[in-house]
Amino acid sequence: MWLKQVHGCDLAEVGSAAAGCTADAALARAPGQVCSVMTADCLPLLLCDQDGRTAAAVHAGWRGLVAGVVERAVQGLGVEPDHVLAWLGPAIGPDAFEVGPEVRQTFVCADPGAESAFRPRGETQWLADLFALARQRLARAGVTRVYGGGHCTYSDSRRFFSFRRDGVTGRMASLIWLDPSG
Numbered sequence: 001m002w003l004k005q006v007h008g009c010d011l012a013e014v015g016s017a018a019a020g021c022t023a024d025a026a027l028a029r030a031p032g033q034v035c036s037v038m039t040a041d042c043l044p045l046l047l048c049d050q051d052g053r054t055a056a057a058v059h060a061g062w063r064g065l066v067a068g069v070v071e072r073a074v075q076g077l078g079v080e081p082d083h084v085l086a087w088l089g090p091a092i093g094p095d096a097f098e099v100g101p102e103v104r105q106t107f108v109c110a111d112p113g114a115e116s117a118f119r120p121r122g123e124t125q126w127l128a129d130l131f132a133l134a135r136q137r138l139a140r141a142g143v144t145r146v147y148g149g150g151h152c153t154y155s156d157s158r159r160f161f162s163f164r165r166d167g168v169t170g171r172m173a174s175l176i177w178l179d180p181s182g
């Protein structure tokens with residue numbers, strides 16, 4: 001399923017009438033179904049239950065993170081959070097993701113613990129750690145088995161596209177599916 005991603009928190013089920021809809025997370029419940037998200041600095045987050053019966057792909061930019069796209073996707077899996085496995089794909093890293101004070105304030109107002117994911121840069125700007133923010137959101141949702149994270153799209157031009165670095169650029173697809181062979 002290819003989504004029209006808008007930096008929100010809507011979730012679409014693969015195989016539903018909403019295929020190709022506007023959403024930032026896709027959910028699969030049947031064997032053979034594939035979830036995908038496209039990114040170039042935003043965080044791709046892949047989720048599945050430990051038994052391989054449900055899976056989700058999440059486009060988690062800062063707007064989606066603060067709006068609750070992670071929590072919505074975890075809830076959409078329909079399993080206990082301690083049965084969920086999460087993988088954080090490549091995204092703009094904490095040494096490159098410069099944001100204004102309004103972004104930091106939005107996160108801190110929603111969760112005071114988010115303050116630890118920001119470092120000052122100069123007098124008015126902040127460096128934000130998308131990986132840390134996603135891990136905090138996953139932890140708040142009860143997900144403790146989190147893997148990946150740390151590959152910076154901005155600093156690794158040989159392997160990754162980066163909108164912030166290049167302006168006009170390509171996108172990377174992150175996919176997860178339910179194996180039809182069981």
